[in-house]
Amino acid sequence: MTNHRNGWPTREKAFAAFATGPLLAFWQTREEGEFNGVNNIPIRYVRFHAAHHDKVILLSPGRIESYVKYPELAWDLFHCGYDVLIPDHRGQGRSGRLLSDPHRGHVDAFEHYVDDLETLYLKEIVSRPYRHRYALAHSMGGAILTLMLARQPNAFAAVALASPMFGIYLSMPDWVAQRILNWTDKRPGLREGYAPGTGKWRARPFGINDLTHSRERYRRNLRFYADDPQLRVGGPTWHWVREGVQAGKSILSKAKEISTPLLLLQAGEDKVVDNRAQDLFCQAMTAAGQPCEGGKPKVIVGARHEILFEKDSMRAEALDAIVAFFARHP
Known part of the structure; x- marks a missing residue:
């Protein structure tokens, strides 16, 4: 495991050879599965397993992502001794879509994401003889997982959240945004339409992206969507934004109910989610006598939103922290 981790800080130097060689061979060992989530929406997932x-x-x-994007992270965790299980959340990836326009990022109720994740947990983790259970989440996936922890405080020995979506960046005061979202939610013509400033999926040049400093990883991830139109998701609907905002508020109110050991990784240059909400969450856990690791978020200085897809130095810092944290909670 140590030898594998030694390569994390320098992988980008020969990224193409790694991606088209060992990583591609690893991806071909995956096991794919499907189950019916809430309202019979098909939920696809992938599993990497060793006896x-x-x-x-x-x-x-996170939002719009598919497990197709995650082979590198799965490879790293697998070679640290873990089986890895990754779902495509409803409405994205290879799971079922909810609207006739498959590009619209939509969910009827945020809790449906949580229901699906809990179903997968019961189906593929509880049913198997694992001695140690952990979870890792990014962005929207962090909000989903955290709400599941409030339901299932003993599900995992420890959990790591990377840039969790506990608050969304909005271009107006919260109270104004809430009034507008409540107004649009009562109007079917707007409710399922794209939120302002968004639309169908389109490729954005690396130079103007807010997600990562890693040119290699950004271009690789972009190719997944460019090559497979089925994976594409564009902007969120008005209703999704409202559900996301409400989910953040619910998470902050339920922080006191979460007793699972938790590491929160915060991107120092995040422009997608609101880091202040992450700070408030850790403060609420501390006030409840169950502080997150270190009592506050661990800041990856200089990182953009996608910490787990950042350039080598930042990504290695995050992965080292995650693996070490899990090792301390057997």
Whole structure:
């Protein structure tokens, strides 16, 4: 495991050779599955398994993402001794869509994401003889996983959240945004329409992206969507934004109910989610006598939103922290 981790800080130097060689061979070992989520929406997922592993990590991706984007992270965790399980959340990736326009990022109720994740947990983790259960989540996936922890405080030995979506950046005061969202939610013509400034999926040049400093990883991830139109998701609907805002408020109110050991990784240059909400969440956990690791978020200085897809130095810092944290909570 140590030898594998030694390569994390320098992988980008030969990224193409790694991605088209060992990583591609690893991806071909995946097991794919499907189950019916809430309202019979098909939920697709992928699993990487080794008979000698007694540890598992449930990985919850962010908005618009598919497990197709996650082979590198799965490779790293797998070679640290973990089985890895990754779903495509409803409305994205290879799971079922909810609207006739498949590009619209939509959910009827945010809790449906949580219901689906809990179903997968019961189906593929509880039913198997794992001795150690962990979870890792990014962005929207962090909000979903955190709400699941409020339901299932003993589901995992420890959990790591990377840039969790506990608050969304809005271009207006919260009270104004809430009034507008409540107004649009009562109007079907707007409710399922794209939120302002968004639309169908389109490729954005690396130079203007707010997600990562890693040119190699950004271009690779962009190719997944460019090459497979089925994976594309564009902007969120008005209703999704409202559900996301409400989910953040629910998470802050339920922080006191979360007793699972928790590491929160915060991107120092995040322009997608509101880091202040992450700070408030850790403060609420501390006030309840169950502080997150270190009592506050661990800031990855200089990182953009996608910490787990950042350039080598930042990504390695995050992965080292995650693996070490899990090792302290067997």
